[in-house]
Structures are given as structure tokens and as C-alpha cells.
Amino acid sequence: MAKPKTKPAKTKTKAAPVAAPLASAPSAPNIDIGISGGERKKIADGLSRFLADSYTLYLKTHNFHWNITGAMFNSLHTMFETQYTEQWTALDEIAERIRALGFNAPGSYREFVSLTSIPEEPGLSDSADWREMVRQLVVGNEAVCRTARKVLDIADDADDAPTEDLLTQRLQTHEKYAWMLRSLLQ
Numbered sequence: 196m197a198k199p200k201t202k203p204a205k206t207k208t209k210a211a212p213v214a215a216p217l218a219s220a221p222s223a224p225n226i227d228i229g230i231s232g233g234e235r236k237k238i239a240d241g242l243s244r245f246l247a248d249s250y251t252l253y254l255k256t257h258n259f260h261w262n263i264t265g266a267m268f269n270s271l272h273t274m275f276e277t278q279y280t281e282q283w284t285a286l287d288e289i290a291e292r293i294r295a296l297g298f299n300a301p302g303s304y305r306e307f308v309s310l311t312s313i314p315e316e317p318g319l320s321d322s323a324d325w326r327e328m329v330r331q332l333v334v335g336n337e338a339v340c341r342t343a344r345k346v347l348d349i350a351d352d353a354d355d356a357p358t359e360d361l362l363t364q365r366l367q368t369h370e371k372y373a374w375m376l377r378s379l380l381q
């Protein structure tokens with residue numbers, strides 16, 4: 196005759212420790228970096244417009260890298276790649292500066308379209324000449340420069356050296372790109 200199975204003895208489980216009440220957790224202190232809230236907002240708004248311009252130009256440069264055709268294919272395909280790769284890295288620095296100033300960075304196509312000063316030119320035909328692509332990139336790089344200068348003025352008024360430094364570096368790059376691209380058409 197088989198032995199009746201014995202049920203394993205129930206062990207009492209310890210109650211999980213109760214988490215400390217949320218109210219006792221320290222809250223984030225207000226931002227106090229020596230720039231007033233109003234000035235931080237003005238700079239962040241300007242940087243948001245600059246980010247939108249930079250993103251739009253980045254996308255246009257990548258678009259032309261994909262769609263370039265013709266005798267200039269090899270050199271322009273490579274040149275556009277160098278430029279959009281550099282621009283892509285810079286987008287992150289611009290957005291993170293906005294965050295450091297205490298505001299959210301725009302991050303959707305809808306926001307970028309409404310904030311940018313660079314018109315999108317969709318539907319370049321198959322026969323679009325490489326010169327038209329280069330012309331659009333000259334104009335786009337110069338538009339980024341104009342926006343950078345306006346925001347640089349706002350940052351300068353607030354003694355916001357990190358934003359001035361960031362925008363100065365972007366100006367150097369985009370003025371150089373505008374020169375290199377324009378040289379192709381001369």
C-alpha cells in the first residue's frame with residue numbers, strides 16, 4: 196500500500212519591506228546657473244529654431260547623398276556623406292544644450308517643419324541636376340548661419356558662454372560647407 200503523500204509544510208513568507216513614502220524623497224532643486232529663467236527660455240527658443248534648421252539641412256544633405264546621379268556621383272555622394280555625418284553628431288549637442296537650459300528639445304517632424312527657416316523641396320525629379328542639389332545646400336547652409344547669428348546675439352546678452360561656443364563652432368562648419376559647395380558652381 197502506497198504511503199499517503201504528505202503536504203509540504205507551509206513556510207511563512209516575510210512581508211516585503213515597505214518603500215519609503217515618496218513625500219520624503221528630495222525633489223529636484225530649481226535651476227540656478229546664473230542665467231534668469233526668462234533669458235534661459237529665450238535662448239532655448241532660439242536653439243529650438245536652430246535645431247530645426249540644422250535637422251532640416253541634415254535631412255536634405257542625406258537625401259541628396261541617396262539621390263545624386265550623373266558624372267559627379269562619386270565625389271558628391273562622398274562629400275554629402277561627410278557633411279551629413281558631421282551634422283548628425285551636432286544635432287545631439289544642440290538638443291542637449293536646450294535640456295541643460297531647462298527646456299524640452301523639439302523632436303518631431305511636425306515641430307521641425309513649423310520651426311525651420313529652410314523650405315523642404317520634396318520631389319526633386321529623377322533628372323534633377325547635381326547643380327540644383329548643390330545650390331540648395333549652399334542656400335541651406337547659409338540659412339543655418341543666419342539663424343545661428345541671431346541666437347548667438349541672444350546668448351551673448353545673457354553671458355551664456357557654452358551656447359555661444361556651440362553656435363560659434365556650428366558657424367565655422369556651416370560657413371565652410373557653404374564655401375566648399377559654392378566653389379563647385381563657380
Ligand SMILES: [Fe+2]
Pocket residue numbers: 260276
Ligand atoms: Fe550611404
